[in-house]
Amino acid sequence: MLGYWLIESGEKERLMELLRERLIECGWRDEMKALCRSFTKKKGRENVTVDDLVQVITPKGRASVPDSVKAELLQRIRSFLASAAL
Amino acid sequence: MTTRNPLYTNPKPCKHLSDYKLKHGLNGYKCLQKCLKSTPNGRTSVEKLNTKIPNCSSCNGYQGRLYFCMICSSISCSDHSSMHTQSKNGHDIAVDIERAELYCCVCCDQVYDPDFDKAVMSKHIIDMPSTENGVESIGERLCKRKRLDLGTDLVDSKKSRQLVLMKDPRAKSCYPFGLRGLNNLGNTCFMNSVLQALVHAPPLRSYFLSNQHNPDTCRSRSADRLCLSCDVSGIFSAIFSGNRTPFSPVQFLYSWWQHSANLACYEQQDAHEFFIAILDGIHEKEAKRMNQQRENGDCQCIAHRVFSGQLRSDVTCMTCGFTSTTYDPCVDISLNLDSSNHSLTEVVNKPGKPNTSSSSSTLLGCLDLFTKPEKLGSDQKLYCQNCDEMRDSSKQLSIRRLPLVLCLHIKRFEHSLVRKMSRKINSYLRFPFSLDMTPYLSSSIVRNRFGNRIFAFESDESDVSTEFEIFAVVTHSGTLESGHYVTYLRLMDQWYKCDDAWITEVDEGIVRASQCYMVFYVQKRFYHKANENLSCLPISPQREPFHSIAGFC
Numbered sequence: 001m002l003g004y005w006l007i008e009s010g011e012k013e014r015l016m017e018l019l020r021e022r023l024i025e026c027g028w029r030d031e032m033k034a035l036c037r038s039f040t041k042k043k044g045r046e047n048v049t050v051d052d053l054v055q056v057i058t059p060k061g062r063a064s065v066p067d068s069v070k071a072e073l074l075q076r077i078r079s080f081l082a083s084a085a086l
Numbered sequence: 087m088t089t090r091n092p093l094y095t096n097p098k099p100c101k102h103l104s105d106y107k108l109k110h111g112l113n114g115y116k117c118l119q120k121c122l123k124s125t126p127n128g129r130t131s132v133e134k135l136n137t138k139i140p141n142c143s144s145c146n147g148y149q150g151r152l153y154f155c156m157i158c159s160s161i162s163c164s165d166h167s168s169m170h171t172q173s174k175n176g177h178d179i180a181v182d183i184e185r186a187e188l189y190c191c192v193c194c195d196q197v198y199d200p201d202f203d204k205a206v207m208s209k210h211i212i213d214m215p216s217t218e219n220g221v222e223s224i225g226e227r228l229c230k231r232k233r234l235d236l237g238t239d240l241v242d243s244k245k246s247r248q249l250v251l252m253k254d255p256r257a258k259s260c261y262p263f264g265l266r267g268l269n270n271l272g273n274t275c276f277m278n279s280v281l282q283a284l285v286h287a288p289p290l291r292s293y294f295l296s297n298q299h300n301p302d303t304c305r306s307r308s309a310d311r312l313c314l315s316c317d318v319s320g321i322f323s324a325i326f327s328g329n330r331t332p333f334s335p336v337q338f339l340y341s342w343w344q345h346s347a348n349l350a351c352y353e354q355q356d357a358h359e360f361f362i363a364i365l366d367g368i369h370e371k372e373a374k375r376m377n378q379q380r381e382n383g384d385c386q387c388i389a390h391r392v393f394s395g396q397l398r399s400d401v402t403c404m405t406c407g408f409t410s411t412t413y414d415p416c417v418d419i420s421l422n423l424d425s426s427n428h429s430l431t432e433v434v435n436k437p438g439k440p441n442t443s444s445s446s447s448t449l450l451g452c453l454d455l456f457t458k459p460e461k462l463g464s465d466q467k468l469y470c471q472n473c474d475e476m477r478d479s480s481k482q483l484s485i486r487r488l489p490l491v492l493c494l495h496i497k498r499f500e501h502s503l504v505r506k507m508s509r510k511i512n513s514y515l516r517f518p519f520s521l522d523m524t525p526y527l528s529s530s531i532v533r534n535r536f537g538n539r540i541f542a543f544e545s546d547e548s549d550v551s552t553e554f555e556i557f558a559v560v561t562h563s564g565t566l567e568s569g570h571y572v573t574y575l576r577l578m579d580q581w582y583k584c585d586d587a588w589i590t591e592v593d594e595g596i597v598r599a600s601q602c603y604m605v606f607y608v609q610k611r612f613y614h615k616a617n618e619n620l621s622c623l624p625i626s627p628q629r630e631p632f633h634s635i636a637g638f639c
Contacts, residue, residue, distance in 0.1 A: 007139050007148070017125075049195035051164070 011080050015073060022069045031064065032057050096200060102178035102190050103197045106156065109176075114156045115205040122186060122209045130186040130210050140183055142166055153180035153189050167191040207536050208407030262577045264291075266325045267332035267587035271339055275586055276357040279571035280364070281335065282584040283558035283606050284318075285325050286575050287491045288616035289392045294322040299372075299388070314367035315388075317341040332587035342367070357560055357571050358420075358495045358604060365389040365417055384415075393417040395489035398528040400482045401468055404461075408472035413486055418493035418604075423511055424451035449494065449517040449605065457484050457526050459535070484531035488523055492554055492607040499566060510566045514601065519576075519594075521554040521607050554607035557616075562603040574600065578617050
């Protein structure tokens with residue numbers, strides 16, 4: 001239900017934007033791009049689908065998100081919950 | 087930095103996409119346009135009009151990627167997309183809702199169609215609001231990380247500076263080769279400053295010092311006609327002769343007056359105008375000499391080989407989104423100052439309220455401004471091929487090809503025809519010593535405008551290096567009527583101030599704090615090669631007695 005509320009209020013959109021910005025700033029997106037490139041090089045361009053790439057980089061991506069980014073977003077969600085509960 | 091594949095071509099559509107196109111053509115795309123929505127950041131997504139939260143018709147899930155069927159408009163999640171196409175024959179092509187990208191449910195992969203991207207982008211352009219000051223510029227964002235790295239560079243340069251200061255200050259002959267003052271012949275500091283910068287442009291230096299333009303064999307000169315290139319060659323010889331006493335470039339001045347008769351006087355001139363004139367002079371003589379009238383090829387004269395780049399101009403119709411592109415050559419880039427802190431009305435600082443408009447001006451900010459889309463006024467309507475009418479348009483500039491030496495000219499002299507007055511803008515502009523031009527290339531600008539849309543990738547840019555190092559700054563101090571030009575040169579990572587006849591070693595802090603007017607950057611590989619060459623040359627061919635007249639202080 002929380003997810004539903006987040007989207008409904010438009011907060012999810014804002015959080016996504018914030019997350020995108022932070023991940024670009026810290027170089028995470030570039031790292032993921034590099035991973036995709038090396039995977040595509042290995043397999044060959046014609047033999048890779050978007051789904052493959054998503055499957056390959058998701059675990060690495062989740063693991064390499066900086067703690068500061070996680071903390072900031074958690075804080076935002078907490079404040080949102082607090083304001084929504086009122 | 088990854089190299090671009092020059093042979094990039096659009097990916098071929100899969101069988102299912104081709105079948106869809108054959109059956110439905112562009113109708114589906116046109117209907118989809120009504121459902122598209124763009125955010126100010128440039129992200130386009132599909133926003134269905136009935137439900138706010140899209141969910142999968144099979145499992146009601148709303149997380150992860152959701153695909154919107156182009157034929158029946160039903161929504162499936164990534165787990166159930168193949169199920170949909172199995173149950174409904176021919177319902178293969180869908181659109182990723184969050185990203186507005188085509189997806190083939192049979193191939194389980196993203197597919198690409200230039201027509202689809204065109205449809206998306208046309209809607210996108212119409213939706214996009216004008217970028218406000220709040221949105222961080224693309225250049226700034228991409229360079230943020232690079233700027234954080236600069237911290238370590240500064241520390242190292244401090245150490246090397248200490249080593250330099252420990253050297254014996256009396257040993258002036260330890261100055262590198264090619265530093266020689268130029269006497270002021272009567273308000274000719276505009277000329278001296280530009281000459282100092284040109285003499286130390288690595289590709290120009292290599293060309294003239296290797297005698298590729300030989301005054302003895304020059305045809306123009308032997309026919310008793312003056313040749314600007316010969317005189318430039320003369321300047322090089324004089325400066326690199328090893329003689330440290332200040333040189334008077336009389337022959338050159340005389341020659342230049344012949345070339346630009348309308349500027350022949352002892353009044354102060356604009357250094358940038360002089361720079362353009364001298365390149366033009368070299369080009370004229372060399373082009374005649376080489377007898378080249380190549381229309382489609384690039385001019386091979388040394389001036390153009392070194393300074394010539396190419397700009398791309400995209401004009402977009404605000405009604406239908408159609409964009410037309412033109413290319414123009416350029417020998418330098420003139421930039422307007424980016425911040426609003428040069429307005430004549432001062433904004434009073436209310437206590438407690440930070441003045442947000444007083445952010446400092448940076449060179450990168452000026453480049454961002456240069457490549458920002460500009461909405462042309464309704465009095466500047468342009469013809470749109472698609473609409474067959476004059477329409478409101480927006481224009482965006484970008485750099486298609488970078489030159490070997492990049493001259494960035496800061497427009498500090500404002501001439502207002504309306505108010506019939508001219509004034510100089512004195513605001514400080516922060517400029518970097520290392521410059522990566524990637525964000526301002528046509529490929530970057532176009533890609534940022536259109537996201538990863540396919541047709542934007544079709545570029546024929548060759549693998550070119552975009553990293554530049556500064557080697558000279560021409561600065562201006564004073565007012566429009568009475569001002570003074572001074573050039574700072576960077577040789578072997580040490581800065582020297584060239585103030586007419588006086589050459590002094592200076593701290594890089596002085597250079598950073600100066601009021602730049604023309605900033606000269608050279609491609610990184612040339613900069614390092616030039617440093618190598620300098621360090622191989624003898625520091626001074628002969629030990630000369632130290633002259634206490636105007637020269638090295």
